[in-house]
Amino acid sequence: MTDAVPTPPATLVIFGATGDLTRRLLIPAIINLTRSGLVGDDLHILGIGIDQGDDEMLRGKLDDFLAGLGGDQPLSKDEAWLRLRKRISYLAGDFTKDEIYGEIGKRLNGNAAFYLAVPPRFFGEIVERLAANKLTTEGENCFRRIAIEKPFGTDLASAKALNAQILSKVAESQVYRLDHFLGKETVQNLMTARFANMMIEALWNNRYIDNVQITAAEIVDVGSRGAFYDATGALRDMVPNHLFQLLAMIAMEPPNSFDAEAIRNEKSKVLKALRVYTPEEAKTHGVRGVYTAGKLNGADITAYHDTPQVAPGSKTETFVALKLYADTWRWAGVPFYLRTGKAMTARDTEIVVTFQPVPFAQFRETEVNRRLPPNRLIIQVQPDEGMSMEISIKSPGLSVDTVPVSLDFRYADQFDIGKMTGYESLIYDLMIGDQTLFQRADGIEAGWAAVQPFLDLWAKEGEPEAYAPGTMGPACADELIERDNRHWHDIGAIAKKT
Incomplete structure (x- = not known):
C-alpha cells in the first residue's frame, strides 16, 4: 500500500x-x-x-x-x-x-x-x-x-430477500459487502502467488492437484455469545462467507485484468460451479460436531449446551466439515475439504493444496512400492501469515533415500505487519471505490445455494457429534476424509515449527 x-x-x-x-x-x-x-x-x-x-x-x-x-x-x-x-x-x-x-x-x-x-x-x-x-x-x-x-442472510431465501431489498434502493456499485478475511495480506497475495509465478499456475489444475483443504480453527469457545451463536452455528457463521471466499480465490480462473469486476466475475463463476447436493448426497458429504466440557490450555471449558443463553436441547453445531466439488474443467474430480470449529487444538486458518504423488519412486534403498509423501503448498492466513512448500530431498549419507523438508516464508520475517488489523485494505478500498475484495450479490447467493442442502438436512434430523475441547474435532470429520484414503493436515503444524 x-x-x-x-x-x-x-x-x-x-x-x-x-x-x-x-x-x-x-x-x-x-x-x-x-x-x-x-x-x-x-x-x-x-x-x-x-x-x-x-x-x-x-x-x-x-x-x-x-x-x-x-x-x-x-x-x-x-x-x-x-x-x-x-x-x-x-x-x-x-x-x-x-x-x-x-x-x-x-x-x-x-x-x-x-x-x-x-x-x-x-x-x-x-x-x-x-x-x-x-x-x-x-x-x-x-x-x-x-x-x-457479514453475516449477509441466514440462508438462500433470506440472502436473496436482503439483496433485493438493498438493491431496490441503491446500485450494486454502491454496496461493499465485507469479509474481513479478505483483508489479510496472505489472502490478497493468493492472486499474486498464482498469476505472477508460472511454476505455480502451470500446476494449478486437476492433473497435478489431488485435493485442497481449507481450515479455520479457533481455540476460543462461544463464551458470552450464546444467544447469537445458537441462532447461527458454525456453518452459517463461517462457510458461505469466509471459507467460500478463500475457496473462490484458490479456484478462480485467471481474470483478463485486475479490474474489480473482472476478478469478481471469476470468483462468482467458481461459487456458481459448486455442486449443489441432493439430500442423500448431503448426508455423506457433510458432518458436524459440538464441544463438550473439558480443559483447553489449562482453562476449564464449559460444554456448549451449558453455555448461557443456549437453548435447552439445542442442535446447533460448533464444528462443521464438508466435502465439496467445483464442477469446472480445471477442478473436475478434485475434492475441496472445508472445516471450521470452536474450542479446537489451535488457532489456525490455512489452505493446504496437496499435489498428486509421484507415480514411481525409483530410488536405491527405496522400495519400489513405497509412496513418497506428496508435495504440499500451505498458505497460512492466520495467525502467522505466510506460505510453506513441502518437498522431498535426499537425506544425508551414502544411501539414496528421501526425506520431506519445508521451504518457509513468513510475512513477519520480511515486512512489518504486526500492527495491522486486516481492515486497512478494506477501509482504504471502500474510500477509493475499489470493490475487488468485496462480495457481489450473485456470489453471496451462490454460496448460500451450496450450503442450503446441509441446512435443510440438519434442521430435520440428526444431532452434532460430541468432541472434546483441544482436539481436532469429532471423529466423524476424520471419517469424512479418511474414507477417501486422505488425512487432515495437522492443525497448528506451522506454529509448532516456529
Missing part, C-alpha cells in the same frame, strides 16, 4: 460507533492508514449510536480502549490518533427512526461512506432509511457508499 494514493475527502459514518467492532478493528485500522499517509486530515468520522453522549463521550471511550494497546507506547498517545481524534464526532439516536437521518444529512457535505457495524437485522432498514432521506444519492463528483458486515 506504500505506492497507493491518499483517500479523497469524505465522511465515514459508522452506525454502531460505540460497539466492539468499531473500537477493536475499525479505529485502529484508520489510525494505521493515517500514520501511513493514506488517510489525510480531510477524512471525518461521524459515529451513530443509541448511547447518550456527545463527541467527547465517543472520543473518551476510544481513548480508554486504545490506552490498552501498544504496550509501553499506548496507542492513545500515538500522534496519528491524536490527529484523527479531533475529526471524530457523535450523534446519539435511534437509527430505526427517520429523525436521526435528518441530523446525519446536516453533517454531510460531499463524499460519504456508511459503515453498518450493527446486527444484521438492521441492514435492510438502515439502507431503506438512508435512501428515503436521499443520503444515498450520488452526484457527478460525490460518492455515497454502504459497507455491510
